[in-house]
Amino acid sequence: MSLPTPGKPVRGSKSGNHLMALFDLLGRSWSMGIIWRLHEGSCTFRVLQERCESISPTTLNKRLKELTQAFLIERTVDGYALTNKGKDIFLLLKPLESWAKDWAKNFKTDE
Amino acid sequence: MSLPTPGKPVRGSKSGNHLMALFDLLGRSWSMGIIWRLHEGSCTFRVLQERCESISPTTLNKRLKELTQAFLIERTVDGYALTNKGKDIFLLLKPLESWAKDWAKNFKTDE
DNA sequence: AGCTTTGCTATCAATAACGTAGCAAAAAAA
DNA sequence: TTTTTTTGCTACGTTATTGATAGCAAAGCT
Numbered sequence: 001m002s003l004p005t006p007g008k009p010v011r012g013s014k015s016g017n018h019l020m021a022l023f024d025l026l027g028r029s030w031s032m033g034i035i036w037r038l039h040e041g042s043c044t045f046r047v048l049q050e051r052c053e054s055i056s057p058t059t060l061n062k063r064l065k066e067l068t069q070a071f072l073i074e075r076t077v078d079g080y081a082l083t084n085k086g087k088d089i090f091l092l093l094k095p096l097e098s099w100a101k102d103w104a105k106n107f108k109t110d111e
Numbered sequence: 112m113s114l115p116t117p118g119k120p121v122r123g124s125k126s127g128n129h130l131m132a133l134f135d136l137l138g139r140s141w142s143m144g145i146i147w148r149l150h151e152g153s154c155t156f157r158v159l160q161e162r163c164e165s166i167s168p169t170t171l172n173k174r175l176k177e178l179t180q181a182f183l184i185e186r187t188v189d190g191y192a193l194t195n196k197g198k199d200i201f202l203l204l205k206p207l208e209s210w211a212k213d214w215a216k217n218f219k220t221d222e
Numbered sequence: 223a224g225c226t227t228t229g230c231t232a233t234c235a236a237t238a239a240c241g242t243a244g245c246a247a248a249a250a251a252a
Numbered sequence: 253t254t255t256t257t258t259t260g261c262t263a264c265g266t267t268a269t270t271g272a273t274a275g276c277a278a279a280g281c282t
Contacts, residue, residue, distance in 0.1 A: 001238070006215035012144040014164055018215035019208045023143040029239065032134040033123040045260050053125055056240050061261065071217055079259095085214065092206050097130045099203060103196065104117035104129035106182055140270065156229050167271045172230065 003069050039090045042078035114180050150201045153189035
């Protein structure tokens with residue numbers, strides 16, 4: 001799968017609407033998780049893999065390339081790191097955390 | 112694939128961290144797009160399919176079931192609709208829109 | 223009753239993700 | 253400098269997800 005690029009057809013928008021392009025990128029397995037885990041600090045491929053708990057190297061590598069091409073991740077002396085844009089996205093995702101905590105309550109009494 | 116449920120193993124967390132469960136749910140193809148489009152107003156299956164521009168009925172149906180089970184969508188006399196929780200998520204996703212607009216500029220001069 | 227719209231399901235093809243092994247390059251140790 | 257570790261992947265075969273298209277049963281109109 002190629003990089004979802006604003007202006008080119010993406011999932012959800014034939015004309016490449018920028019938001020749909022972003023949804024296409026972030027809506028791939030592990031994308032948001034990788035950004036979240038990387039915010040804990042820059043790290044090597046293998047450490048990141050451990051932080052993710054169960055991601056395969058194939059997929060991790062693929063996502064890293066995509067997110068790098070999308071300007072969200074870069075490689076530094078410390079390994080993989082969030083760029084400023086990557087940190088932006090993290091901040092936008094952050095509110096989901098406390099919301100998720102509340103949302104999770106709905107499942108607790110079930111089943 | 113079954114519904115990512117907080118407390119049960121999900122992508123990114125063997126113990127079922129609530130945020131990772133949410134990422135697992137939203138990080139499936141079309142999930143965020145569906146929520147986004149539904150915010151335009153409740154509608155029928157086929158209209159929603161059109162709004163999404165190119166989603167297959169198979170996938171749409173699957174996502175609708177998942178999002179319904181996850182309390183984000185419900186069925187009303189007007190067809191499919193966002194629940195209050197669904198609207199919450201929409202509001203959390205909303206800031207991504209203007210950010211994406213800015214982000215898109217990075218691609219314009221490329222290629 | 224006949225025609226349309228709606229909400230799907232069935233089926234098969236294509237693509238993405240996984241799991242595991244392991245290799246080549248770089249870094250660290252001896 | 254040789255050996256050992258660590259690192260960042262790639263290869264490969266399997267499973268899971270997504271997609272495309274056709275079309276049917278139920279409900280609603282006329």
